Amino acid sequence: MFLGTYAPRLDEKNRLVLPAKFREQLADGLVITKGQERCLCIWSLTEFRSLTEQLRQAPLTSKAARDYMRVLFAGASDEVPDKQGRISVPQNLREYAGLDRDCAVIGAGRRVEVWDVAAWERYLAAQEETFSALSQEVLPGIL
Template structure:
């Protein structure tokens, strides 16, 4: 499980040094792809394969499912961390997420999210008050 927030920097080649706590779970390969709110999702290869199998269950006649799969999969890039725990974030994905140098790497349970640091901070400023004041179940049966 991925937890916590880390604030590394991308190097001049667009490489991300994965947080040490996340490396063991990503050593065998990972997939980086577009996420919601203009962040990037990083999945361990096995989790990505599981998700892909679930996506395949959607009927081809469902246009919304086709659109989602096209965007999600067309930007996906499989990567293998190097010995220093670095992975290259492809230019297409860096552009999508507005990544330049300062980034936030957050643990989101089964995935990691990669955000432009300022965008992440703005997002938190916007949604954290609603989180603190939540009165109804958002995740039924969890809280």
């Protein structure tokens, strides 16, 4: 499980240093995809295979499913971290997420999200006010 918030920077070769706590889970390889709200998602190979299997259950007659899979897979990049825990972030994905230098890397349970730091701060500020109220709707009977 991925938890926490970190603030690495892209280096001059557009590589991102993965947080030390995430490296073991991602050491064998990972997949970077477009995420919602203009962030990037980093999936371990195991989790990406599980996601792919779930998507295979969607009917091909569903336009929404076809559209989602096309965007997800067409923009995806498989990477293997180097010995320093760095991964290359392809240009198309950097442009999609508006990544320049300063990043926010957050643990999001089954995946890691990479945000432009200013975009993350705006998103977080907008969401924190409704966080408590949403917990009752998102997890009825649990919280």
